[in-house]
Amino acid sequence: MFFVTAGATNQTIDIFLQDSSSATGGGLTGLTNASSGLTCYFRKGATGTVTQLTLASQTVGGAHTDGGFVELDSTNAPGTYRLDLSDAMVSAEGTLTIYLHGATNLLQTPIRVHVASATRGYTGTALPAAAADAAGGLVIFDAGGLDVDTYLGRITGNVALASSLPSNFSLLGINGSGHVSRVTLTDTTTTNTDMRGTDSAFLAASAPSNFSSLGINASGHVSRVTLVDTTTTNTDMVAAAPTAASVADAVWDEALSGHTVAGSTGKAIKQLKEGVVSVDGSVDDSSATTTTFVSNLTETTDGFYHDKVIVFISGDLAGQARHIETYTGSTKSITVSQGFTSAPADGDEFLILATHEHSINEIQSGLATAASIAALNDLSSADVTAAVPTAAQIRTEIDSNSTQLALLVDGQGYQLTILAGAISNAGTATEAFTFTYNSTDYAATYAGLDTSGNRGTTVLSKP
Structure with a gap:
């Protein structure tokens, strides 16, 4: 949109003509007033007729001539042209529409010029007729002030x-x-x-x-x-004294989070509560089951309350406790290892105790299973007896190892010597005895009596 004062003479505008073959909306260069097919028409106001403006040769800095047309700079301002308007085009206020078309690759685009009154605003509002700073005229500023x-x-x-x-x-x-x-x-x-x-x-x-x-x-x-010593009648100065019930309510309703002074009763109660109760919450699930429900807890870590105990403190399940099997942080869902007697209702309140317990399945996995116990119970006496070797099997096993047998025989020899010992009053001659053990004979030779009549030497030898 261009703005020109009505009645002004020798008016010139710079217009942009677009190249219809350009994919980027670039300007069309190289046009002159003599370009083949190029014509210019205009229309004044809402009721004017379309009238031709004959294009004439012009230079960028030349004197105004009606219809003057020239390209400004094809390199630095491609598609921009100077167009000199005739005085008749801007003789009266209103909207002036200009049409250029006919040249090769010229995209026809209407050009609008707003011709404004010299004594009226662009919106048509009349200006005061009186001179500025005069009675009825516009207020002006003098030396920086009104x-x-x-x-x-x-x-x-x-x-x-x-x-x-x-x-x-x-x-x-x-x-x-x-x-x-x-x-x-x-x-x-x-x-x-x-x-x-x-x-x-x-x-x-x-x-x-x-x-x-x-x-x-x-x-x-x-x-x-x-201040006077006593006040007996002015009740406006003193508010009603708090009742014992209101004082008690204020004490019991005091938040524990602010009690952090070491050695104080408030901190002791706070620590006791935190050591017993991990968190309190409520059911946030209208479709809860006896084993799984969504809670209003804010913890987002999976398994955070695993192996803890949940106790309901309101609703039909008040007083019932169960072991928490799993906790899902993304959904705030709690699953217990053993179902409650009924499903909790939406809004039922609970506590999660600060304890750690194992489920029945976890405890049982560390003990003998029912199947292994049943297998032991099913063993017969024959199964047990078959597992015990006989005497012959033991002897065969011993005989198969000569080293172990030699050690055993040597041990037995020493034992027989001790059993034989010293014999009194057995005669003066040397005597020989034979011992049989496990079908094997062993010879024991006793020397004659000494001067005291005692036999003191015993010789044990293998046959």
Whole structure:
């Protein structure tokens, strides 16, 4: 949209003509007033007829000529052209529409020019006829300020407003910032009835001559308040004393989170609660089952409450406790290892205790299973007897190992020697005895008696 003043002469506008073959909306270059098929037409207002503007040769900086047409710069401003308007096109206010078409690859685009009145705004609102800064004219700014001095003389009516004002606001104690900087008080006021009324002089007469009598210091602060010894009738000064029930309620309803002082009763109760109860919550599931339900807990870690105990404290399941099998952090779902007697209702409250317990399945997995116990019970006496070797099987096993047998025989020889021992009164001749053990004979030779009649030497040998 271009804006031109109605009645102005020798008006020129710069227009952009688009190349219809360009995929990027680029401008069409190389046109002149003599380009084949290129024509220009215009229409004025809503009822005007379409009229041709004959294009003429022009230069970028040349003097205005009606219909002058020239490309500005095909490199730096491709598609931009100068077009000189005829005076007839902008002679009256309104909307002017220009059409250029006919050239090869020229995308026809209407060009609109708003021709505005020289004495009216672009929206058609009339401007004041009077000169600016004159009566009825536009208000202007003089030397950085709004010039309203000429209007002061128009104030009519109560001229006392201007005449009674002091010539300098400092007489009122008002400084340059508009603040009251000074108030002058007289020591006593006895006759000024405008300040205290006409019928009673009590207000001024009873006021102290110095504010210090009221306990007000030079800064305006109350520095002294005198209280009477007893107050028996003024109930407005004292609110009703709290009842024992309200005090008790305030104590029991106090949040434990703020009690962190070491050694305090509040912290001890807080620690006791945290050591017994891990968290409290409620059921957030209208489709809960006896083993699984969604809660209002905020913990997002899977298995966070695994192997803990949940106890319901409200609803039909109040007092029932179960072992938590799984906890799903994404859905806040709790699954217990053994079902409750009924499904909890939505909103039922519960506690999760700060304990750790194993489920029945976990405990049983560490013990003998029912199947292994049954297998032991099913063993017959024949099964047990078959597992015990006979004496012959033992002897065969021993005989198959000569080293072990030699050791055994040597041991037996020593045992037989001890059994034989020293024999008294057995005669003077040397005697031989044979011992048979497990079908094997062993010879024991005893020497003759010594001078005391005792046999003291025994010789044991293998056959």
